[in-house]
Amino acid sequence: MLIELAGVTHRYGERTVLADVTLSADDRRIGVIGANGSGKSTFARLLDALVVPSSGTVRIDGLDTARDARAIRRRVGFCFTDPDAQIVMPTVAEDVAFGLRRLKLTKSEVHQRVAAALERAGLGDHPDHPAHLLSGGQKQLLALTSVLVTEPDLLVLDEPTTLLDLRNTRRVAGVVAELPQQVVLVTHDVELLDGFDRVLVFDQARLVADGPPAEAVTFYRHLMAREPAP
């Protein structure tokens, strides 16, 4: 899907969290890095029309997020940092089935799709377990599965591994690496960006670098060390 931002600025009250961002991207794997408060999470939310810019336009495959929010959300999946905030149903299978409500499938179709999705995620043995009693890694896998079961064309992940240990980080990264979908991954963990096509670096509300992972990550490291970029 073609992601287009034209002169996008976003403010929360007096605070500008994104300033004049212009971008066009249809790469299969796009990474987004930057310091805390740099604007990267707001950028991610713009792509799912969870945030509408204060000025400028955001288009996803030609659809304007200010006018076509629902149509965009049917094609864009969003995974949050904290899975507890994203899991809305009490048990594992019920939560995965929740996202399918809008597709108006029959009960047997829902059951089949949920079972297949849980199997792929390695949660197939626990469909009736209370979601709140899963481990942190399992919760994030459940959150991811609940999004993937709707088969979005574009998946936006906002720091999905921040709360996870190394083993679960690798597990989630493995799932993401196998996805056929286009992925936008916001992260502090630059190792996750191996094999990505393009990386965006945000700093103080601005898009300050945009390029292949190696160059962008080097730029980011220099930026964080407060040294001038090469």
Place this chain on the structure above:
Amino acid sequence: MIGSYDFGLYVPGDSVLHRAPAGGKLLGLLLVGAALIWLDRPWQVGLCLVVVFAGYLLGGLGWRTPIRQVRPLWLLLAVTAGLHLVLGEWQRALVVTGTILVLVLLAALVTLTTRTTALVDVVVAAARPLGRIGVDPDRVGLIVALGIRCVPVVLSLAGDVRDAQRARGLTTSPRAFAVPLVVRALRHADSLGEALVARGADD
């Protein structure tokens, strides 16, 4: 993977109660709940408690499960009983606290043996006529599901706040407990609202 099933959340099973239709169980809960107002003797309440406990055994839930369901209520029950005892109504104390126990245990028995989606389907069907006055039945069902889901979330938040209180030596301050709990609960509600939108709840 799972430590225990708590807080009235569905426990998988194949008992008679698990197989009973969700609508019948909810209707039964409603009728029995309404009928409890006629209880005025301790032995009547005691009999009801025995029957409800038997229901837990019938549902394959064991005898510890009902105790876990009512454990968070001990303060409410103690205050209620204490009030009646101060007024010299020991029989009334038994009847009122016993009735609360029966109601909570019955409601938990329904949710422990019924999938949330089945409960939501019944609620949505029951709310369908309200569509004529502008009520969205699916929204009503979603509210019920979120209510059930949020019980463990809020309890977990309360546990975190209590731990933070202890770590800072503020164990006796109600304000030091209530303020951060409310702030965290509101923050969670905010995030949950955003997630619901992202997951198409408004479609």
